[in-house]
Amino acid sequence: MSKGKKFRKIGKTSFQPPKNVVFSDKRSSADGSSDHEDGLTKSASKHDLAREAASLLKVRATLPVYKHKDSIMSHINKNQVTILIGETGSGKSTQIPQFLMENFPEKTDKRIAVTQPRRVAAINLASRVAQEYGCRLGERVGYSVRFDNKSNARTKLKYLTDGMLLREIMLDKNLSDYSCVIIDEAHERTILTDLILGFLKELINSSRQDLKVVVMSATLQAEKFSEFFGRAPILFVEGRKFPVQRSYLKAQCDDVVDAIIRCCVQLNQSEQMGDILCFMPGQEEIDKAVAILSKVGEHLGASVPRLVALPLYAALPPAEQAKVFAPVKGFKRKVVFSTNLAETSVTISGVKFVVDSGLRKVKVWRHQLGLATLLTVPISKASASQRTGRAGRESAGKCFRLYREQDYQKLPNQTEPEIARSEVTSPILMLKKVGVKDIVNWSWLENPGKQAILMALQELFQLGALDDSGKITNKGQKMALLPLAPHLSSVLLKAHEDGCLLPVIDIVSCLSVENLLINPSPEQRDEVNEKRFSIATRGSKYGDLVMLKEFYDAYMSLKSAAEKDDWCKELCVSKRGFKNVVKIRAQLLSYMERLFKEKLSDNEDESDSFDIKAIVKCFLAGFAKNTAIGMPDRSFRTSTTGETISVHPSSMLFMDRSCPAILYTEYVFTTKGYARNVSRLELSWLQEVAGISTVKVSAR
DNA sequence: GAGCACTGC
Numbered sequence: 001m002s003k004g005k006k007f008r009k010i011g012k013t014s015f016q017p018p019k020n021v022v023f024s025d026k027r028s029s030a031d032g033s034s035d036h037e038d039g040l041t042k043s044a045s046k047h048d049l050a051r052e053a054a055s056l057l058k059v060r061a062t063l064p065v066y067k068h069k070d071s072i073m074s075h076i077n078k079n080q081v082t083i084l085i086g087e088t089g090s091g092k093s094t095q096i097p098q099f100l101m102e103n104f105p106e107k108t109d110k111r112i113a114v115t116q117p118r119r120v121a122a123i124n125l126a127s128r129v130a131q132e133y134g135c136r137l138g139e140r141v142g143y144s145v146r147f148d149n150k151s152n153a154r155t156k157l158k159y160l161t162d163g164m165l166l167r168e169i170m171l172d173k174n175l176s177d178y179s180c181v182i183i184d185e186a187h188e189r190t191i192l193t194d195l196i197l198g199f200l201k202e203l204i205n206s207s208r209q210d211l212k213v214v215v216m217s218a219t220l221q222a223e224k225f226s227e228f229f230g231r232a233p234i235l236f237v238e239g240r241k242f243p244v245q246r247s248y249l250k251a252q253c254d255d256v257v258d259a260i261i262r263c264c265v266q267l268n269q270s271e272q273m274g275d276i277l278c279f280m281p282g283q284e285e286i287d288k289a290v291a292i293l294s295k296v297g298e299h300l301g302a303s304v305p306r307l308v309a310l311p312l313y314a315a316l317p318p319a320e321q322a323k324v325f326a327p328v329k330g331f332k333r334k335v336v337f338s339t340n341l342a343e344t345s346v347t348i349s350g351v352k353f354v355v356d357s358g359l360r361k362v363k364v365w366r367h368q369l370g371l372a373t374l375l376t377v378p379i380s381k382a383s384a385s386q387r388t389g390r391a392g393r394e395s396a397g398k399c400f401r402l403y404r405e406q407d408y409q410k411l412p413n414q415t416e417p418e419i420a421r422s423e424v425t426s427p428i429l430m431l432k433k434v435g436v437k438d439i440v441n442w443s444w445l446e447n448p449g450k451q452a453i454l455m456a457l458q459e460l461f462q463l464g465a466l467d468d469s470g471k472i473t474n475k476g477q478k479m480a481l482l483p484l485a486p487h488l489s490s491v492l493l494k495a496h497e498d499g500c501l502l503p504v505i506d507i508v509s510c511l512s513v514e515n516l517l518i519n520p521s522p523e524q525r526d527e528v529n530e531k532r533f534s535i536a537t538r539g540s541k542y543g544d545l546v547m548l549k550e551f552y553d554a555y556m557s558l559k560s561a562a563e564k565d566d567w568c569k570e571l572c573v574s575k576r577g578f579k580n581v582v583k584i585r586a587q588l589l590s591y592m593e594r595l596f597k598e599k600l601s602d603n604e605d606e607s608d609s610f611d612i613k614a615i616v617k618c619f620l621a622g623f624a625k626n627t628a629i630g631m632p633d634r635s636f637r638t639s640t641t642g643e644t645i646s647v648h649p650s651s652m653l654f655m656d657r658s659c660p661a662i663l664y665t666e667y668v669f670t671t672k673g674y675a676r677n678v679s680r681l682e683l684s685w686l687q688e689v690a691g692i693s694t695v696k697v698s699a700r
Numbered sequence: 701g702a703g704c705a706c707t708g709c
Binding site: 117118119145146161162163164166167170188190191192281282283284313314315339340341343344345360361362363372374375376418426482483484512514515519522525587646647648649650654655666668670671674676 | 701702703704705706707708709
């Protein structure tokens, strides 16, 4: 069958989108906080809501998807599964769900789910659609993301993060609440969307033949989704974006930072006003580029705009991130040096020029070694096109690709799906939770491979989540319901068993937050380290897990928000991170109470009295394979493969030379093998929990 | 002896 045949192309539209409709993945700030305005005052009357909706209707009517409503809906109505390819600005994420709502009127008490890979997107889309629909957010139209649920029993249209829908699947594998599930941004191929698609396929072929599924994606990959769902029809709706002129390098460059700086300086002289967005692989290159460009900028003539260099990456404190969104005033040009963060998660207005290094950093899981490697690799064509598109959001733009056209041609079409290069213990525990027996032959959109699956099954067996026949255990059932990686879940369950849940739950909560401890700048480093050591008196000997507990206690002992803020600043700790820790802790505690149907006291006097050995042994239960033994030459060798591993410089134990052995929660290979979140281990502790069973489990 | 890309429950 020819590929063209299956493509039903719907409509063509011209440029000039009204600005306020291009908001599919827009976010106003980078702090990702869940606080937001829904744009409606609480006292807004029904009349006001209706009037606002009516005025928005004019804008909606100009959207490509809206114009082709009838033909799109007739396809969706006729087929159980539809693949909808909608380019940026087509309006698919806001309109299609509303069309479906009109279709499934009051008679059914079921809902429509729309999934998004990111929280902010789910929240923003829901509030926009509530406005268009003319209801208060959380009534007919709502959303549900972790820690923030604005939906009720009457909610018909619910935007959720895909993690949230997966949780719902864990609790009700038939999704009996829903009549229709829309998977948005499917092309991003996150592990969670891939899993949902697999579950949906199984469902519609068994107990839910009435369930309607729409897979929405921004770019191609349509064939893949269509084949997966038994040749579901593919609809294509053009979007509205401005043209972006692309140019390539004539000769290969060997220094990305140098090439990017040259490009920015040249562009600054020859091009009209407009901000620059540079895509770089990581923090190291970005910090370097910012420093160089700031210096170079001092020597620019008065006839060209001043260059304002700004970094952007996830580990950057929110206040620093916020700077990239502020427009620059006067005869100035903003130059943002960003990681992949600006490719999908964040939109910066004012960008007219994109400079693309063609590189990104990816974490690749080596299941045979049980370690993650962080690699700098060339991007895919799809990713290059996405980066380029960032120059055409508001007007025509230009993209400078710092590689040759022939090198572009050699790039893979699509980015490798995340699941193909990740640890699959958590996904497989989810499959086991919903009763999948044959994991290898499950309906994987991308099969992670037999070896990866076997390693994960063995891992889950060792954690006690599966029995020796591969069946999920009672413990495994509980682990699957905890919002944690299986290893951390098993730490928590062990802590409950050993009666030291409270201190361990504090530490696990801290470990659940990325970038909780910010890497201080070289100038601040000694001072900050000294302060951290003075607070973590026991952590300085016993390591990072104990340190996290001491930090948590210190943070909680502060009364006012101002004190907390100062404390965070002094110790270079993320204050948003710690707020999250507190939320996660409360959630974990309530989930544990529900799992064990008992009140787990939260008011006992636990401060200053935790038992370090007991705590570390709980972590040993979850991370038995993550131990290394000290060698006479003061290096460490992993107890599994005997490879050399170093304590990461961010660890409390980096300078320590006295540990007989170490336990760590993460093993990452960058320039060399590094252990992160390191704890001191006495050899006797290790022996007490040794004797790891090595019984093989089958893949069935 | 000196450093991790990005999400989500």
